[in-house]
Amino acid sequence: MGDELLAGETTNTNAAWLAEEVTRRGGRVERIVTIPDEPETVADRVATYHDRFDAVLVTGGLGGTHDDLTVPAVADALDREVVVDESARAAVQESAAALADDEPALVEPYALSFALGARAPLPAVLPP
Numbered sequence: 810m811g812d813e814l815l816a817g818e819t820t821n822t823n824a825a826w827l828a829e830e831v832t833r834r835g836g837r838v839e840r841i842v843t844i845p846d847e848p849e850t851v852a853d854r855v856a857t858y859h860d861r862f863d864a865v866l867v868t869g870g871l872g873g874t875h876d877d878l879t880v881p882a883v884a885d886a887l888d889r890e891v892v893v894d895e896s897a898r899a900a901v902q903e904s905a906a907a908l909a910d911d912e913p914a915l916v917e918p919y920a921l922s923f924a925l926g927a928r929a930p931l932p933a934v935l936p937p
Contacts (some may be wrong), residue, residue: 810844810851810879823868831866851882859887862930 813819820842828838839862844850851867858865867879884891909916 810848810867812846814843814869827866827868836864845937848878848882848885849881852886855883857858873908 811819812819823897824841824843828841831838840858842854844854846869855865855867867883869879899908
């Protein structure tokens with residue numbers, strides 16, 4: 810998902826890579842859909858496809874900008890709460906800090922913030 814994909818500003822390489830990986834592992838991809846960064850659209854598509862398919866993979870909209878609303882939209886679609894797993898947050902922050910220390914040239918030009926939420930809508934049957 811992403812307005813930049815729909816505007817042709819970015820090529821959706823994630824979709825091609827994921828389709829190849831799913832197929833290579835014995836799965837079958839039945840849809841690749843690109844939608845705008847609109848929470849209502851995200852929630853509608855996820856809810857619809859969740860009812861029709863065994864799995865729904867969502868890419869894009871997971872960063873820290875104002876239009877990255879995927880997590881709450883998916884949670885709404887699945888009627889789940891967004892939870893913060895403190896051990897996951899700590900592990901991600903540790904990895905991000907190591908990257909910033911080891912490769913400052915990769916991080917500094919983008920003014921990346923590593924105040925990460927480590928949050929996810931979890932299926933009721935899975936522990937955090």
